[in-house]
Amino acid sequence: MPIRVENLSYTYNAGQPMEQEALRNVTLTIEDGEFVGLIGHTGSGKSTLVQHFNGLLKPTSGKIYIDGVDIFSKGVSLRSIRQKVGMVFQYPEYQLFGETVFEDVAFGPKNMGVPDAELNDRVDQALALVGLDLSLKERSPFELSGGQKRKVAIAGVLAMQPQTLILDEPTAGLDPKGRDEVLSLVAHLHQREHKTIILVSHSMEDVARLAQRLVVMAHGEIVLEGTPEVVFRQAEYLEAIGLGVPQVTRLLQVLKKQGFAVDPDHYTIEAVEEEIVKLLETM
Numbered sequence: 402m403p404i405r406v407e408n409l410s411y412t413y414n415a416g417q418p419m420e421q422e423a424l425r426n427v428t429l430t431i432e433d434g435e436f437v438g439l440i441g442h443t444g445s446g447k448s449t450l451v452q453h454f455n456g457l458l459k460p461t462s463g464k465i466y467i468d469g470v471d472i473f474s475k476g477v478s479l480r481s482i483r484q485k486v487g488m489v490f491q492y493p494e495y496q497l498f499g500e501t502v503f504e505d506v507a508f509g510p511k512n513m514g515v516p517d518a519e520l521n522d523r524v525d526q527a528l529a530l531v532g533l534d535l536s537l538k539e540r541s542p543f544e545l546s547g548g549q550k551r552k553v554a555i556a557g558v559l560a561m562q563p564q565t566l567i568l569d570e571p572t573a574g575l576d577p578k579g580r581d582e583v584l585s586l587v588a589h590l591h592q593r594e595h596k597t598i599i600l601v602s603h604s605m606e607d608v609a610r611l612a613q614r615l616v617v618m619a620h621g622e623i624v625l626e627g628t629p630e631v632v633f634r635q636a637e638y639l640e641a642i643g644l645g646v647p648q649v650t651r652l653l654q655v656l657k658k659q660g661f662a663v664d665p666d667h668y669t670i671e672a673v674e675e676e677i678v679k680l681l682e683t684m
């Protein structure tokens with residue numbers, strides 16, 4: 402189910418004194434099964450852009466196609482689009498409301514018309530995917546830890562069984578352990594469940610490890626796009642727009658500048674370690 406946006410522009414409060422242009426002429430295709438990291442400084446338009454992917458926002462101008470169908474054309478059910486393209490909002494736990502975890506996770510599928518008899522299975526599957534114990538089902542979500550609450554919220558979206566999953570800053574505010582757990586979950590959903598993933602983040606470290614392709618935004622536009630290697634070669638530009646490259650990549654770039662024989666096109670700790678070990682062996 403490829404997602405394509407063409408010449409997308411979006412202005413908040415158009416025609417009013419508080420008018421704010423948030424997207425300008427964005428064109429982008431997300432292919433089936435891809436893992437795309439969408440990065441940019443705060444305010445660059447990431448959340449606004451992804452909310453178009455399942456029709457939560459209607460473009461001021463431009464088109465959104467899912468499977469080749471213009472989602473704002475007549476007769477298209479936005480509800481079915483939202484079932485296919487699931488959205489985990491930033492701080493999704495703020496939207497928990499149920500008296501029990503079960504109620505929260507079952508809410509989406511129930512709304513979609515999944516029969517009551519199937520809801521329990523849906524909830525169990527989703528909780529298992531996010532790594533939460535099924536014994537939590539009857540607990541109040543408000544008694545859980547921050548990381549657990551976030552997993553409940555993610556399970557609520559997974560229970561709708563979307564083929565594509567958008568996660569808007571899913572690690573924001575979590576401690577390092579919670580962050581690693583959420584990122585491993587996202588990796589699992591891509592590798593094992595074969596979901597198309599759009600991971601929104603302002604953290605290079607987070608997206609670099611997982612994404613196959615990075616899309617960089619600044620001031621409401623896509624300014625850079627490509628594999629992590631290609632994008633991270635633009636270290637100075639990335640810094641100029643308030644980003645930067647992963648620290649380990651920066652280390653290799655600095656070494657290379659100093660004349661050491663290293664290949665700076667690495668961005669995971671493991672790969673950089675290997676590169677440095679190779680360098681040491683030549684010394």
Ligand SMILES: Nc1ncnc2c1ncn2[C@@H]1O[C@H](COP(=O)(O)OP(=O)(O)O)[C@@H](O)[C@H]1O
Nearest residue numbers: 413421423441442443444445446447448449450
């Ligand atoms: N609900 C809103 N009303 C008005 N302006 C908004 C609203 N949401 C976002 N904006 C503005 O739109 C621009 C893009 O914001 P956003 O998409 O949230 O960026 P990001 O997710 O990259 O931080 C910013 O200038 C922001 O202030």
Ligand SMILES: [Mg+2]
Nearest residue numbers: 447448449491
């Ligand atoms: Mg945002």
